[in-house]
Amino acid sequence: MPTTVYEPAELAPGTLRVTPLGGLGEVGRNMTVFEYEGKLLVVDCGVLFPEEHQPGVDLILPDFEPIKSRLDDVVGVVLTHGHEDHIGAVPYLLKLKGDIPLIGSQLTLALVEAKLKEHRIRPFSLTVAEGQQEKVGPFDLEFIAVNHSIPDALAVAITTPAGRALATGDFKMDQLPLDGRITDLRAFARLGEEGVDLFLVDSTNADVPGFTPLERAIGPVLDQVIGKAPRRVIVASFSSHVHRVQQVIDAAHAHGRRLAFLGRSMVRNMTIAEQLGYLNVPEGVLIDYKKAKDLPDDKIVYMSTGSQGEPMAVLSRMANLDHAIEPGPGDTVILASSLIPGNENAVYRVIDGLTKLGANVVHKGNAKVHVSGHAAAGELLYCYNILKPRNVLPVHGEYRHLIANAKLAQDTGILEENTIIAENGTVIDLKDGTATVVGQLDLGFVYVDGSTVGEITDADLKDRRILGEEGFISVIVVVDSSTGRIITGPEIHARGFAESDDVFDAVKPKIAAALAEAAGNGVRDNHALSQVVRRTIGRWVNQSLRRRPMIVPLVIEA
């Protein structure tokens, strides 16, 4: 169903307005704006990674348009945790206005500050911890510990006279997490008793039945694989998954191996995590990877990036023998990571490459070396029952995830009319316990490509898809500006099109004839002549080769 766009009425006094700008109908670029009495609070500001139909795009940002003219009203950006899909767009927001305060936990802010440093931005930031309350503009904030695949994640309760919203951020409910920091259901219970009017809840795994297994179930598997490994061990995981890395460090240490970090983001994040005490590295375990080469093969574990098959990351380069460390027979490679949809072919290419080099590759397809960071259906039911929110807004997921999450809420007794399936740009007003959809903004994708932001349009991407699938043919004709007679050409060049340029010898006379006929009919306009060229060669190429390349006709006057 095409979305009907309509502007909301001006926000009435005493009403809380909630507008997700990203993260609904997609996994990525999470960002929600809360407005009360003329002030704006932003929760998260992440990036989305492009899919194959968005070729050449580096990142996709939320569409800041609705707040662009109101940046002076933004009292703060709450960052629930340090993953890219929640913090990655912060530099682009701060480039618009550098002094918007960032609010988040110690680790979250450390990670975002490291990122901002690369963009040469020093933010204003307010570090908060679970249990802490802060008044930011008209918003009373309370931060609640949640457990996720990165430490120090926070949910945030946002209270105004119009009502209270609770945003989980990303979370799961591991009951025995490595750091003992569980999702604080006691706080959920208390807030529920007091009343939660709108529950913004992570939907990523809402369609996964049951419960996410314990993170610590992975430790013994890693320990066993590393313990039995005859030669070198290389483990790849997300570079922010501190607890996964902790388990690898513990297993390495238990088997008398040293550990070296590989990959820029892995080194950077783990240095931060260790400095702040989130990662516990026993004395003498870490070693620089350049020195590690002097160790015996059975005394080293490399902890690396590249678990998603990213072509420039360490693991892919290793598989292509394009890295100082070259895997070989007897080596063990562990992909202790998820497989994000769309990355399958890339990851399997890496696995194949490593296997071909003789390595034994262990991954979630053949061993229990990964668990998800998101609450599955069983955990979400606990949340709904303990919180009993008046209204539910499933966030953070594709459409099917949002629907599945709403159904779970309904299973616990929440009325269908109180579960809101929204899109990016849906405007929801909250007052007196009632949540109402009052508008739908027209938001777009903001593409980052190289150093440009928002220059690439969907039309450009369509051109790229045609160019990428079919290549192009350019036809240049130079005409005399006074007589309209062809001076040179048609010159025809093709790229990505395959046939040698000789193939065009057959069509050149047709183009010349078509142009002569057009000229005979008094056509002198260059654009019209270009269209004659386009039609002539387009029809020929389609009929003779059954292909549809992009055709770029250029009629130039000299």
Next chain:
Amino acid sequence: MPTTVYEPAELAPGTLRVTPLGGLGEVGRNMTVFEYEGKLLVVDCGVLFPEEHQPGVDLILPDFEPIKSRLDDVVGVVLTHGHEDHIGAVPYLLKLKGDIPLIGSQLTLALVEAKLKEHRIRPFSLTVAEGQQEKVGPFDLEFIAVNHSIPDALAVAITTPAGRALATGDFKMDQLPLDGRITDLRAFARLGEEGVDLFLVDSTNADVPGFTPLERAIGPVLDQVIGKAPRRVIVASFSSHVHRVQQVIDAAHAHGRRLAFLGRSMVRNMTIAEQLGYLNVPEGVLIDYKKAKDLPDDKIVYMSTGSQGEPMAVLSRMANLDHAIEPGPGDTVILASSLIPGNENAVYRVIDGLTKLGANVVHKGNAKVHVSGHAAAGELLYCYNILKPRNVLPVHGEYRHLIANAKLAQDTGILEENTIIAENGTVIDLKDGTATVVGQLDLGFVYVDGSTVGEITDADLKDRRILGEEGFISVIVVVDSSTGRIITGPEIHARGFAESDDVFDAVKPKIAAALAEAAGNGVRDNHALSQVVRRTIGRWVNQSLRRRPMIVPLVIEA
């Protein structure tokens, strides 16, 4: 490891030579050539579907080069079953020589003949059945029933004085298949007793532990879902999966629903399957889809194509409301199919689109509606133990699958030296029970694009990838052929590049200056001047925008 290419010595008398041309290190374009005493027997001749790094390609064929000059020596092509990755390249082979005999089961030949009809080719064909023996040239063939996700699949034993090879084709060992036609392990046992020198065995699921579940376990799930469905039901699966369709027909019939086929290949294949008696359709169940619209919603099941998210297939078009049948709330869609790696995003987009329209989507992620067609590790172990082959050549799989399969063989006691990990083009000679790798041919990918075969090169695909990721900039300069002076230009046009052409105003003077300097230095060659243009704008675009589009400079004389 880069493959070392070396020509084999001339085939010695009394030796059987085996050369896989496709299907090793990939899932698709299966084709193996057997040579004895100057005669060639081909087993399978399939296509490979392109991955995302092969943009715009329609199909990939095996490289026929090693047999192109010897087509008169080909005594036949054995087709083990009717899947595209085993029969899809037959039209392209027969276009080279139309009278090569095709040998296969009734259903296999019916499917390949329907395909050849579209190419206006009438083949010479020999229909065979399990248990049948045929002498084809110097090759004694015996055909053995195997069970797969299409009926009437055959393994083939190829016996010559040099020894015996057994090629499984694709198979699994469902012990209770719908048609009662199990993989004939009695025949495997007998052949094993007599002696099998080389076992070419399907590796697709060699890295999947355990056993593939029974096909008939799906029937009750389909029955339950269809029985409970309040409105219309749409089931998507592979268009050749006769037994899956049979189970859908049975469930529809049991619940008083009629069934309509949707999609060209589904209609064609099921018509063939029914005519030949492989599909059993109760009287009065089938209905034309145009008439089905008049039935009450709870009286119809649509059986459609598009289970892999193919954009032009019925299911994708339905999800985009681009089909006569528009799914809506209360409708049930069942994807009774695998999810081939690389198709995830496309399939999830279809699921999301259907969910958004209100349909309940059932797929293998949330219900037991698919089982694989290939033998898992447990089944392969049975094969090795019952057959006890002298040498094993794992085929049909990515490298990791071949390795996993070889390890299974070794687990049953076959020596590592007798398990051959080969690539496409590896030449294996068999004599006196000994299999020896004697050569490695240099084979390529043969791309079909539109009506062209083998015209697209890897260089063209690299161009397409650059064009698709970055777009292009063309720069045209018209120079006076006698003086070398610029008459017109530089004219700059870009596509897929995003910025408006105004952005180039900054670089035009630089190009003119660079050309003037080159002219001042006496450069008059158009190619050299083009390079000057390329360098100037390339450097500018990279520095100012951090992008690397394709640059197409054209210096034209007028």
